[in-house]
Structure formats: structure tokens, C-alpha cells
Amino acid sequence: MPYQQQKTVLSPPASLPPAERRRASPGVxxxxxxxxxxxxxxxVHPADPASVFASSGGDGRICHAICSALASGDTMISPxxxxxxxxxxxxxYWGIAAGAMTPSSVVSAYDGSFSxxxxxxxxxxVGEQRPVLLIACDSDYPQPLYDARPVPDTFAVALLLTATPHPGKTIAQLSFCGDALFTDSAVQxxxxxxxxGLRRSIPAARCLPLLQAIARSEAGRIVLDYVNLPHLAVDVAPCS
Structure with missing residues (x-):
């Protein structure tokens, strides 16, 4: 289907208790x-996978609110x-919503955060030998932060990774390219x-070439943005 550009519409997840639901930011x-x-x-039950969360800069709106409070002279920041x-x-928030007590990592690498x-x-x-849920998310920044970091909207993507295919569920196989894991080749x-435009403007959306290959059941090597050079190379193939 042709891409129809419009603002992301979000609603608080029912899986959160009321207090946390009220506090949830767009990124959450x-x-x-x-x-x-x-x-x-x-x-897969949401409590079972280990998890990795990637974001280029956390919550821009909350950063703006805290900076504004400090700049106003009122140093009483909202708890x-x-x-x-x-x-x-x-x-x-994921641990609360999913009831997850599994290993979890949080990473940030600016525009290379998805990779x-x-x-x-x-x-x-590989280390845990259990399913891993990868979630990459970025949300928009208000002015004046937007001038320095023009992220226009909220974008999130999740991949549920398993070491072996699940019949009827697995849609693609991903693998790194051995000696060619990092490459100076151009980003796809x-x-x-x-x-x-979406891919360039929101760091989490740097995943779009990979998602496109998965959606089209294509096989090949996808080169993704990482931290400057070199880039990250990922082999993708459809699962029959």
C-alpha cells in the first residue's frame, strides 16, 4: 500500500495500572x-522474552519540561x-505492563541506535538462549530542542527474535555477515x-530498509546506519 503520511496516534496501554497509564509518555x-x-x-507470552530497548535520546518532551523548569528559576522538578x-x-514500564522479570538492556547510539x-x-x-524482544523507539522534540534535534514524530518498531524458527510464526531469518559485519558500503x-524522509528524520526509522525486505519476502544484504562509519550489514532471507 502507498505510504500515507500522518501524525502517529497513541493511546495508553490497558496493560498498565491506572497510575502508570496516566504517566506514560508517547515513547512509552x-x-x-x-x-x-x-x-x-x-x-509468545510478553513476560517470557529477554528485552532490548533502543532510543537515540529518550523522551524529548520530558527533557524539554525539566529544562524549562530549571531555566525559569523554579528548581522544584516534578517527581x-x-x-x-x-x-x-x-x-x-515494559516490566510492569508485561510482568517481565527477564534480562533487559537499554542502549543509545544517536542515529545508529536501531543497529x-x-x-x-x-x-x-546467543548468550541467554531464549527469545529476545527488540524495541526501538523515538519521539518528537518540542521547540527549542527541535531546532537542534528535528525529530518530527513518534516512531516505534519491535522484532521478536528466536534462535530457531517457529513454524507458522517466523517470517524472516536475520544473520550478521561474519567478516563483513561492518562495512563502508552505502546505507540502503x-x-x-x-x-x-521518514527514515532520515527519525533515528528508530533507520530500520525501514530491513522492514521493507521482510515485508516483501526478499533475500539479500541490508546495510543500515550505525555510528558514523562503518555501517552495519545484515543478511535477511524469507522463511518458507
């Missing part, structure tokens, strides 16, 4: 929504905002101009 709401959907599609300002807040999260998730998958772009 988006991350929980895609994470729960990925687990449902995979037929709720402070609680939600830490980079691993999404991991905590850093994917590396962390694959490593955790999106053919659609609007989707390419």
Missing part, C-alpha cells in the same frame, strides 16, 4: 504497543517527570521519497 505508549503486538504475532526522564524508563539495539539483541539471544535507502 508506542514502545508498549509495538512490543505487545510483536509478542502476540509470535505467539513524575524526573522518574520518566531516565533512559531506561521504557524498560521499567546498536539489533547487535545487542542478537548477542543477548528507501525508493519511496516520503518513506526515505
Amino acid at each position: 505508549m508506542a514502545a508498549l504497543q509495538v512490543g505487545l503486538e510483536a509478542c502476540a504475532m509470535a505467539g 513524575t517527570q524526573f522518574h520518566n526522564s531516565v533512559h531506561n524508563a521504557i524498560s521499567g 546498536a539495539g539489533l547487535l545487542e539483541a542478537m548477542t543477548l539471544l 535507502l528507501m525508493d519511496d521519497i516520503a518513506l526515505e
Whole structure:
């Protein structure tokens, strides 16, 4: 289907208790929504997988609110905002919503955060020998932060990774490329101009070339943004 550009619409997840539901930021709401959907599609209970959360900068709106409070001379910062300002807040909300007590990592690598999260998730998958849920999420920044970091909207993606295929559930096989794990080759772009704009403007959306290959059941090597050069190379193939 052609991409229809519009603002992301979010709603607080019913899986959170009322108090946490009221405090959930757009980033938290988006991350929980895609994470729960990925687990449902995979037929995996949300409490079972280990988890990796990737974000380029945490919650921009809360950062703005705290900075504004400090700049106004009133140093009494909201405890709720402070609680939600830490980079691993999404991991905590996921633990509450899913009842998860499994290993969890939180990573940030600026525009390469999705690739850093994917590396962390694959490593955790091998080390823990259990399913791993990767969630990458970024949310928009208000002015004046937007001038320095023009992220226009909230975007989240979740991948449920397993070491072996689950018949009827697994839709693609991902693998790193051995000696070619990192490459100086050009990052793969999106053919659609609007989707390419989305990929460039939101760090978590740097996953779009990989998602496109999965959606089209294509096989090949996808080169993704990482931390400057080199880039990250991922082999993808459809599962029969």
C-alpha cells in the first residue's frame, strides 16, 4: 500500500495500572504497543522474552519540561517527570505492563541506535538462549530542542527474535555477515521519497530498509546506519 503520511496516534496501554497509564509518555505508549503486538504475532507470552530497548535520546518532551523548569528559576522538578526522564524508563514500564522479570538492556547510539539495539539483541539471544524482544523507539522534540534535534514524530518498531524458527510464526531469518559485519558500503535507502524522509528524520526509522525486505519476502544484504562509519550489514532471507 502507498505510504500515507500522518501524525502517529497513541493511546495508553490497558496493560498498565491506572497510575502508570496516566504517566506514560508517547515513547512509552508506542514502545508498549509495538512490543505487545510483536509478542502476540509470535505467539509468545510478553513476560517470557529477554528485552532490548533502543532510543537515540529518550523522551524529548520530558527533557524539554525539566529544562524549562530549571531555566525559569523554579528548581522544584516534578517527581513524575524526573522518574520518566531516565533512559531506561521504557524498560521499567515494559516490566510492569508485561510482568517481565527477564534480562533487559537499554542502549543509545544517536542515529545508529536501531543497529546498536539489533547487535545487542542478537548477542543477548546467543548468550541467554531464549527469545529476545527488540524495541526501538523515538519521539518528537518540542521547540527549542527541535531546532537542534528535528525529530518530527513518534516512531516505534519491535522484532521478536528466536534462535530457531517457529513454524507458522517466523517470517524472516536475520544473520550478521561474519567478516563483513561492518562495512563502508552505502546505507540502503528507501525508493519511496516520503518513506526515505521518514527514515532520515527519525533515528528508530533507520530500520525501514530491513522492514521493507521482510515485508516483501526478499533475500539479500541490508546495510543500515550505525555510528558514523562503518555501517552495519545484515543478511535477511524469507522463511518458507
